[in-house]
Amino acid sequence: MFHRNPKLFIAYRTALRFYLRALPPHDVSQAGKLGIRALKCGLETLDLARLHEEVLIDILSTDSPVHHAELIRLAGSFFAEAIMPIEGSHRVAREKNIQIQAAMNELRKRSQELVAKNKELKKEILHRIRMEVALKASEATTSKLLKESLHFQDELRSLSRNHFQMQEEDRKIISRELHDVVAQTLTGINIRLTALALQTHANSREILKNIAITQRHVEQSVDVVHRFACDLRPTVLDDLGLIPALNAYLIDFTERSGIASKISAFPTVENISDEEKTVLYRVAQEALVNIVRHSKADHATLTIRKRNNILTMKIRDDGKGFAINAPKSGTNKLRLGLLGMRERVEMVGGKFLLESSPGKGTTIQVKLFLPLEQTDISAPPSSTNMQTPDPWNASPFC
Ligand SMILES: Nc1ncnc2c1ncn2[C@@H]1O[C@H](COP(=O)(O)OP(=O)(O)OP(=O)(O)O)[C@@H](O)[C@H]1O
Ligand SMILES: [Mg+2]
Structure with missing residues (x-):
């Protein structure tokens, strides 16, 4: 079962x-x-x-x-x-x-x-x-x-x-030497030649003629020495200030190049340091040399303005301009002008700006950042048109 x-x-x-x-x-x-x-x-x-x-x-x-x-x-x-x-x-x-x-x-x-x-x-x-x-x-x-x-x-x-700095010092010394010693010596020679001419007898016409020729050479040499001294370092920059120095330079610039120029600046710009003044002067000088050499401009203007604690110097021309980023063609020559300007400006903590394009002229700007106590902009700007002689620091000489 x-x-x-x-x-x-x-x-x-x-x-x-x-x-x-x-x-x-x-x-x-x-x-x-x-x-x-x-x-x-x-x-x-x-x-x-x-x-x-x-x-x-x-x-x-x-x-x-x-x-x-x-x-x-x-x-x-x-x-x-x-x-x-x-x-x-x-x-x-x-x-x-x-x-x-x-x-x-x-x-x-x-x-x-x-x-x-x-x-x-x-x-x-x-x-x-x-x-x-x-x-x-x-x-x-x-x-x-x-x-x-x-x-x-x-x-x-x-x-x-x-x-x-050393270059500026050297230039200052050489310029003073040229202006105070060499030019004075040449002037002294000229005065002596004048005296000699007065003392010479009437029959010595040949000698008189030679003295006159020598005097003309001496006068020309004095001119050259003065100009050279001025280019090296205008004594007026140290003695009277930046605006008179720039004024003098622009008068000379217009005379030599035929390019009309105008300056406008605030008198209180003279409060900035000597080093900064030298930088502004050298940049202006280099920029104006470029205008003469490259721009084919009719007009050049230089303005110095202050807003808040920023000082701006602008140098503008109405010339042919150039393409800033275009590759450098032609000669192998070193172009140091713009580089040197930038270097000088940055050396004092400033900013260097360049604006240019073909047919539109060129503008160079320098910006300096001033300490707050220097930001007084109460004084009105001085403006000078270099085509008309200026009573304010009129001498183009240093
Ligand atoms: N105001 C200007 N108008 C037209 N072209 C300019 C102007 N400034 C400068 N340039 C152009 O910029 C180039 C560079 O200028 P930069 O001053 O550096 O050199 P450079 O003048 O040629 O030589 P250097 O070293 O003797 O100054 C010039 O060769 C020129 O072609
Ligand atoms: Mg140059």
Whole structure:
């Protein structure tokens, strides 16, 4: 007797007996239902086979042995149907197993890939760390080089400041020497020549003629010496100030070049330091030389204004102008005028600006940042048109 599940045993026996006694065609649906029930009860293939065997022995024991072979064959069909749900569940499990196996294989493959990627990542991280270290080292070198170059720049600036200062001092001395000694000596010679001419007898016409010629040479030399002294360093700049010096320079500029010029400036500009005055004078001088040499202008104006604590000197011409960023063509000559102007201005902490374009003239601007106590702009600007002689510091001489 199938002792594990007697109810199932009885149900199976009833169904099989009914199946064996029924006339063909045999209905196997009951076998299928019993198979599902057996599966739900937790029976495996072997368990159901054992149940079937026990039930069959039980049935056959009550039947005539003549029919046994036929009954066993029919019972086999019944069993085949009953076992189907259990077999089916095994198949599903097998398929699931296959799927899990495939998933595990995939997982294994992925984790291998991950390990490989991890290795690569570690290599990359190491590489990056090395690069970072190298970068930091190069950054340190660059910043060291930058510091050094800034230091050299400072040194260069201080050297060129010293150079300009010494140059100004030398010019001052030479100019004074020329003006006070050489020119005076020449003037003295001239006076002596005049006296000599008066003392010479009337019949010495040849001597008189020669004296007159010599005197003319001497006078010309005096002129040249004065002009040279003035160009070197106008004594008027130190003795009377910036505006008279610029005034004198512009009168001479107009006389020599034929370019009409005009100046307008605030008298309080004289309060700035001597060094700043020299810078303004030298920039104006260089800019005016450029106007004569390059601009073909009809007019030049020089203005000095103050707003708040900023002093602005502008030198403008209405000449042909030039393309500031155009590559330098032609001669290999060094062009130092504009560079020198900028250098001088920056040396005193100022700003140098250049505006020009072909056909539009040229404007040079110098901005000096004055201490606050110098920002008094109460005095009105002085304005002079150099075409009309100016009573205010009229002498073009130094
Ligand atoms: N006012 C101006 N009008 C037209 N062109 C100008 C003017 N000022 C300067 N330039 C142009 O700018 C160039 C550079 O001027 P910069 O004063 O630096 O040199 P340079 O006058 O040629 O030589 P130097 O070194 O003797 O001064 C000039 O050669 C000229 O072409
Ligand atoms: Mg120049």
